[in-house]
Structure formats: structure tokens, C-alpha cells
Amino acid sequence: MNNIFINVNNLNDLLTAKNEYGKKAKILAGGTDLVVRMKNKMMDPEVIISIRKVDELKGIHSKKNDLIIGSLTTHSEIEENSSIKKNYYPLFQAVYSLGSPQIRNLGTIGGNIGNASPSGDTIPPLYIMDAKIKLMSKNGERIVDIKNFFKGPGKTILKDDEIIHSIIIPKGRWTKKISGFYKVGKRNALAIGVVSVAWIIKEDTIRFSFGGVSPTISTTEIKKNANKKKVEKEVLKAISPIDDIRGSKNYRRDVILNIVEKIKNDNP
């Protein structure tokens, strides 16, 4: 198909274009997901709205109670932000290990969320930090919990005229000492062979979120002093891994259990 490309230069034009074309139009941010899909003939949108120049969607801003990350902020920009490295460590580790330097320079956090892959690396960290997502359309805006944003692999609650404006993370001190992100399996363009875990310690409890082992991200809390059996029970309640060409259900389950056990042992 001969796609129609629309380059918008500001937020207002973007919202107007999305309002006009609705379902027919796909947003292109960095394009590291969308363009690869188009080249693989998995997708061929009629209208493509390129948002590269929409400055209102870029950058990391510190507000009184929240840290705001514009949807068009690249993984490299997040990785280079000193406050994210210090106080939002699981997110730092996720973008640090995402793709390659070239992919991090192009790919955005909004695209990672918009893509709604069960193994999108930024999503487990955003889950355990209780992030919210600000959505916008010509007709207004709404803020939703990230936990309510995903409906399944590739599926979100975004309406046809809506865009992801920004990610809102309540201010916190999730430092290297008490939190982290761990991923197993090498990621390439379209493979979803990875299992990922983000974790945060809160007093005597460790909060976990898991990527790649359920249709969307799953979470659980485990007491530090829980025995192996109890841990296994809690984790298995949270996840629903599947068999596919990249890994079996049992493999995914065992990897998750081992990572959880390791994190627990490292943080007695």
C-alpha cells in the first residue's frame, strides 16, 4: 500500500490529525517497532503520523510529587538522566540493557508502552513504581494506572483518537540498594523470548513484576522470610507462561523462580 505520511510539528496538530484519521492512522515515534513490522509485512497502516518533531512530548521533568517522562523521550535520554539512575534504578537498568546503542537512540518509552509487548523492557519497572500514563485527545485528557492500560499482547485501552502524552512516576527513592531489573534471554527485533523481572524492597517484603510470562505484566509480593515452597506458590499464582518456539512454559517458569530466589538470597 502507498501509505500517507503526515509529519506533525506540535501537539495540537498531532491531536487534530489523530482525531481526523482515528483508527486508520498509526503513530510513528522512533519506528523501531512499527517500521520493522512494516518491513516484515506484518502491518501496513493507511496513514502514518510521524511525531518526531513534537517537542511537547520530549524530556524528563521533575514536579513536586512526580517525575514526568514525555512519551517521545528516547531510551538513551532516560539512560543519561542522573536522577533516573540514582532514584529510579529499575527503569535505568531496563533502558541500559534495551536493544543496542542505535536502537536506544531511536526508540522511545512511549513506543515501548504503545507496542504493548509482554516483554517490553520498560514496563515491569513502571509497574512496580506505580506509574501512571497520561493520555490525550482533541477532546481532553485522562490519567490511568499503568496496570489498567494493557489489555493483552499488543492491546491497550487507547481510543482511536488518543495518544500517549507522558508517563507519571510518583517521586520515590528506588536506589540500587533496594531495587533492580533483571532480564534473561537476548532480545532482537521481534523476538519475545525474554523473561524479565523488576523488584523493589519495602521493609520486610519484596515486590516483583514479571515480563514475558503472562499476556501482560504480572506482579506479586513476597515476604523476605518466606520459604521456598511459599515463594513458588506466590510466583505461580502471578504468572501464566506459555510454550512457543522461543522457550517452553517450564523453562520460563524455572527461570522466573530462579531469579526470584536469587534476588531473595541477595537481599536477606
Next chain:
Amino acid sequence: MEIRLKVNGEWKTIDVSSKETLLQVLREKLHLMGTKEGCGKGECGACTVILDGRPVPSCIVIAATIDGSEVVTVEGLTPNEGLNPIQNGLIEAGGVQCGFCTPGFVVSGTDFFKKKDKFTISELKRALSGNLCRCTGYKKILDGMLIAAKKMGKEIKDE
């Protein structure tokens, strides 16, 4: 549609078709053959160019979406006479075998040293980690980069 791109310092007006990638425009319309196509899906780094100040895979950038941007290719990093220190270093160390990956490494390496006067070996390795080579085993590429770093007066820090 028509787009304007600043390529290696010069503004160009280019007529691009739907889905045409930046890589295709560079090679087929501007005849800049230094940039190579390996995997065509963002995984190998052979097509790396600097887009608005950052190395990116040009094979997954749609030209129609980057109107007004600035692009630097390996040709733009090569002096009119001779070669740049990284190119010379790679030759000296034997870091070029078939040479298909070399332009991508030159672009990533140049960008790294442009932004850093002091560096650790792991920082350098990380900056090159998006470039794949099927021939050299990487050791000689790294050696070539280190020869270049020395020539450019860069300082290696301890890890």
C-alpha cells in the same frame, strides 16, 4: 513527497516515495555507497549513520518522516585527503577483513570519541555493541579503535 535533508553538511531536496528508508535514499538517490545494508531490521549496525547527532540504524528510518533533519554518513567523516584516525587505526590493526561492517564501526566509533575525551574499555565496547562483524572476532577492531584513541589524544580510564 519532497523532503529536505542536510547530508554531510549540505542541504538536499529529495523526492521520496512511501516507505523508502533513509538507507535507500542515501545509497540509491544520493549515491553515498559507504552505508551498507546487512540485516535490514535494526540488528546489525552496518547501516549506522548519525541522525540529528546520534548514531541510528538507517534501514529502519523512513525518509518521509525525517524532513528537516541532519544526517552524517561515513563519507562525511572521511577527510578529502586520506583517512580519519579510526579508519587508519582499523587498517593498522587488521580490523578490516571483508569490510562490510567497517563503515558502521567507523560511524559508531567516531561518535563515541567525539563525545568522550576519557573513556573506559567497557564504555568503548558498549558503544560498539550495536555493530556486528562476521569476520574479525572484534579483537582487532577494538585494537584499531585504541590505536585511533591514542592518536587523537584520548585517555583510557580504569574500569
